[in-house]
Amino acid sequence: MLRKRLIEQFNLRSRLKFNMEDGRIWLDENRMLLVHAKAMAAMRRELFETLGPHRAQGLLLRMGFATGRQDADLATKLVGAGDDYDVFNIGPVLHGFEGIVKSTITEAEIDWEKGSFFGTVELEGSWEAECHVEHFGTGNDCACWSITGHASGYVSQFFKRFIVFREIKCVARGDDRCVIVARPAEAWGDDPFLDYFRSEDGDAPFREVEAALSSVRARMPPRRASGRLVGSSPGFLAAFDLLGKAAGTPVTVLLLGETGVGKEMFARWLHENSPRAAGPFVAVNCGAIPTDLIESELFGVQRGAFTGAQQSRPGRFERADGGTLLLDEVGDLSLAAQVKLLRVLQTGEVERLGDDQVRRVKVRVVAATNVDLKQAVAAGRFRADLYYRLATYPVEIPPLRDRKSDIPLLAAALLEKLEPIYGKSFLGISDWALQVLQAYDWPGNVRELENLIERSVILAPNSGWIEVEHLFPEGPPQGLTGAEVDSQGHVGHPDAALEGDLYTRLLAEGFDLEAHEDRLLRIATERARGNLTHAARILGITRRQLAYRLKRGA
Template identity: 70%
Template sequence: MAEQRLIEQFNLRSRLRFNIDKGQIWLDENRMLLLHARAMGALRKELFDSLGPRRAQGLLLRMGFMCGQQDADLASKLYGVGDNYDVFRIGPELHAFEGLVKAEITQADIDWEAGSFFGEVEWEGSWEAESHMQQFGVGHEASCWTLVGYASGYVSRFFRRPVVFRETQCICKGDPKCAIVGKPVEAWGDDPYVLHFNPENLDWKLQEMEAELVELRGQLRERHEPGKLVGASGGFRAAFDLLSKAARSPINVLLLGETGVGKEVFARWLHDNSDRSDQPFIAVNCAAIPHDLLESELFGVQKGAYTGAQQSRPGRFERAEGGTLFLDELGELSLAAQVKLLRVLQTGEVERLGDDKTRKVNVRLVAATNVNLQQAIAEGRFRSDLYYRLATYPVTIPPLRDRKPDIPLLVASMLEKYAPRYHKTIKGLTDRAMQALMSYDWPGNIRELENLIERGVLLAPSGGQIEVDHLFAGGAPGLETSGAEVGREGVVGDVVMADRDRLCETLLGAEGFDLEAHEARLLNLAVQRSGGNLTHAARLLGITRRQLAYRLKQCDGEGKPQSN
């Protein structure tokens, strides 16, 4: 059977996995839902009652359209595995695979070079037709709106051009079967039917609500103006609220948090939203500068102060005059540099290395560290008087693992940043890729997330989605991949047994299959893996030591069974 061949060829059953322990169903990278058809029918009726028939039909059609696009992406992923027409035919099989309808392509005039399409499809067992008749009975109109939308979305995505299907026969209006016809959108002419596929053709009330939402978001932006800061979680909002209250004041701020949480981004926001925003923002990574050079970098050097100092040079404090100086990795400052920094904070004056002249500076200091400064004080590595001078206004930035709700927002922001850089259009992340990000522990915090998203943008196809393998080489750490899959008979079975079945099928399909030779080879491999220990080898094979010894005795040195 052709349909069976397609399912086996593209290994569709193994792509559908049920993980009952996690409460998840997956079709490749897409999370699926197993819902009651009757409940979906009740929801469908609610849409008709509340929106009216025309608007409900358009909404259902566009919902199906999106589902079809998702499955077309899966088919395109399998494109290199088989003939393009076979890959195209996966659409009807996926439709049946998902329990929606049994579809049979009865006519397909396709020009792959020109991308043109005309097709006719017959349906059997439409869930939507059955549901509609239960709710409304037999009427005068075709009613398989989500299924028509699916076919249109699938073919449109597959051919990279708008193709619209229309139901020409439907059991909901007394026809013996359901059937659809599809052709490019322009071939439908001025038929008002195609307006259903326009997402802008929504109820004016919904458009009004959207306008109000845009206005509300604008008011929120005016109130907070977060700039490059992205987040909505409780931990982020607490840190951001503290930061925003300090923005217009001259107070020095100490940013605390793990490496990679975005301390410099917070510091830049503080500067950009202060009354010093038109003055310099100077950032210094104290850990990246050798200790013997750090003092001259911060406070400047006078000509002749040491060998090689051939000219006077201002330090970072002087260069930040009127603006903000950001000292990152503050905990790495030497004790000598800490003394000088404390003096600057107390007097507002700097003294260049090798000079006896002091210079007044007007600088706001923002410091950051991932070091436990209290512990550093106890160990004599950090001055307590400097700590109390800096810790007047501490702001703790939570690690990414404690602000998981912000990950989708951060991902969207990073895609906007990197997709243009790599000249790509990226349609977001697959459900499984997003789950991987949400379940990951993020030891490298936002910096690590940004690196993964940039990698994903680079590897993902333009116009496609970022998958798990695009983000993590070798699979996502800790992402649950086990589960149960659907077997040949449509029964959900154990994934380990399914893997064994596929291995057996591969062996049986090999030319010149020799059962005795394969058994002998398996026995010898078990003995080799256990280092010659027959007890361990027998345990690997699931038999007793005596049974293993007997079977090995039946084999000659080349692994072939002896003749009796």
């Protein structure tokens, strides 16, 4: 009875969505997989035969622990729709909802303030125990390792404290039922069972294999580290490979790409991996400096050169001497500045504005632009001789929409960078949120993604998941490609076609909007037995919105 009430109270069935067209199943914001139990059983058997019982048991326990934490995060989101104990009991219901096992809490000693849990849970219909008996028969060991790990992960995440379940009865060893008991980790003392939660280095045969692999790696040429550049898509790797080949040379590099693709990051990597790494890296945005000041900024100014020049000042070329100078948005330079820039590139000599002294500089120039310089040359806005000087070694950086497979990597790297800045720690970005991110076309490219992740770090609760509502608090942007996203960020609504047919029929029959809305409100309120909070959750609106509509219709 409790199980049925919780399923209805928290509207769990509506959180499970099947999208046949896109080949995805969702439980809230977590992507799920519907797999054959026999196939999972075969994989489990192979783990035992390949790794040995001890390592296989530890691996299954830790896998279960990770899934338990995700289910706890879903349950925690429901706080406010019921009391803490009801929300806590969602854990066993979710595990049954996922087809793993029917769990029933038979004893529970909970201290909500201290975050302590001592309890006993009975398991019925454990797929893990059934498949273990089928493949190995009954024996002396318990078999529900991933289920025990799930319970440990769920309760540990829920109470923010390491709480460990251990199986004390199991049908796989001839008991009449499976039973797991829980207590805080420290209450288990020095029980060696706790070692299963720690990843191991492996048995001797695996150490021998690792040693052999290390020997092979030692004979391979070292692979250049990407550092702060993140990506594995073909477009990114092609650009990165070109950049790496130029790093050890003095060649002038022209970085091409849309605004926000990370041209300055590429330029910094080039500098940090070049023989000039110990020298300065100086960046100047040519498009952000007024035309009448750009020459003094680049080449410097001598005192008295013009009104307001009260002291001599070196330009960016002099400041970058011995290092690298990034000329960002070089396509915005005036023709007069282009002439002087070409001379510096050809001679390596700089003359400050208002001075006749020549100063030699050794600078590696990296130019960057989002302008089509060939078209600018044809239109007479850019000197052809300067273009050919800068375009000796062009590197095209693809826009983010053409390297969407890099989005999970970029988002994770940005999250890792921002966590210590804001003093927060997160479990990661939910599966559903990643789907929404990958469905977006990113006109602002990596810079837009970085801003979005930073905002989500501020909005998301500490120790939780980054979800769609944190990334897009006002709803996902319109015009997504690759998937449709509704106002809650749900990708590829599975019933879109059916809904379209239903609404078409309703309109054809003469649709009374107010009457249908009033009826829906009454049905939801009756189903929630008068509890407006529960009724609002069923309808997908806030309690305040529901109360207003009910009052308006009264």
